[in-house]
Amino acid sequence: MDIRYLVTHSGGFHADELLSSVVLTQLFPQARLIRSREAGWITPASDRIVFDVGRAYDTDAGIYDHHQVPGPLRPDGQPYSSFGLIWLHFGRAYLAALGVPEAAVETLHAGIDADFVLPVDLMDNGTLDPGSAGALAGLTLPVLLETLKPDFDDRAPQADDTAFATAQHIARAFLDAAVKGRAAKQRAAGVVKAAIEGAGDAAVLELPMGMPFRAVIEDAGADHLLFVVHPRETDWAISAIRKHADSFALRADLPAAWAGLTGAELEQVSGVPGARFCHAARxxxxxxxRHAALRMAALAVEAAQTPG
Structure with missing residues (x-):
């Protein structure tokens, strides 16, 4: 395969496309990683693999997305994320590239899929609560850091020290991110509290930018709020509010008729010029x-408050 580009979406990232990129950059080290939502990049072509964007799953075209409706499902009916799709099609080659013996590839591929990939898929699709995912998959930070220990049969004199140095680098990144993230949440809290006060009894909260808001809304007892709108780099987002921080259950879903739609189709169904995308999970x-975002949010509130 003459792959020169590995293409995923720009903006905020999730574990599924990040882990997909780890697999693909290992297999295609010559390829340039592109993060973009421009049609020219996310359109399939013979020189690229497109993942977690593009609204299609077509191995012949080299596109691996899961946001379309219906999305791709495993044989048992559980949903794939982009990581599950990339692991399904490229995971065996990835294992071989890491030196796994051919006779062990199939068993190892299936085991990693069940214990590591599937929880990522389920979390990304909103079918597994974040609070239970770590325990289910053994993906807590202490467990993950200890997986960086040397193999039991690695008898190299410096094996432990080398592994420690690698783990320390990763652990530092997580600790620093935890500190910075919590400091940022404190800064955001003041902005969100002021916005809540300004919103009064409205069901839609407008923020000046994307920021952590769920915990502040819950702490403020602002149970009347159903949706949050805010600008992004080139557009606006409408986000539903979770009932609890450790659950994917929402106070209100976006309208069912919008699920998985994009572009002109979503504009037609919603009646809102400028409506661009609605996640399949709503x-x-x-x-x-801003005008289109507030109109969509108002329609979502109306739908949520309409009996039946």
Missing amino acids: FLAIAAD
């Missing part, structure tokens, strides 16, 4: 501008 929608 927790996120994107609009071209």
Whole structure:
């Protein structure tokens, strides 16, 4: 395969496309990683693999997305994320590239899929609560850091020290991120509290930018709020609010008729010019501008408050 580009979406990232990129950059080290939502990049072509964007799953075209409706499902009916799709098609080659013996590849591929990949898929699709995912998959930070220990049969004199240095680098990144993240949440809290006060009894909270808001809304007892809107780099987001921080259950879903739609189709169904995208799980929608975002949010509130 003459792959020159590995293409995923720009903006905020999730574990599924990040882990997909780890697999693909290992297999295609010559390829340039592109993060973009421009049609020219996310359109399939013979020189690229497109993942977690593009709204199609077509191995012949080299595109591996899961946001379309219906999305790709495993044989047992559980949903794939982009990581599950990339692991399904490239995981065996990835294992071989890491030196796994051919006779062990199939068993190892299946085991990693069940214990590591599947929980990522389920979390990304909103079918597994974050609070239970770590215990289910053994993906807590202490467990993950200890997986960096040398193999039992690695008898190299410096094996432990080398592994420690590698683990220390990763552990530092997580600790520093934890400190910075919590400091940022404190800064965001003041902005969100002021916005809540300004919103009064409205069911939609407008923020000046994307920021952590769920815990502040819950602490403020602002149970009347159903959706949050805020600008992004080139568009606006409408986010549903979770009932609890450790659950994917929402106070209100975006309208069912919008699920998985994009572009002109979503504009037609919603009646909102500038409506661009609604996630299949109905927790996120994107609009071209503030007016369209607020109109979509108002319609979502109306739908949520209409009996039946």
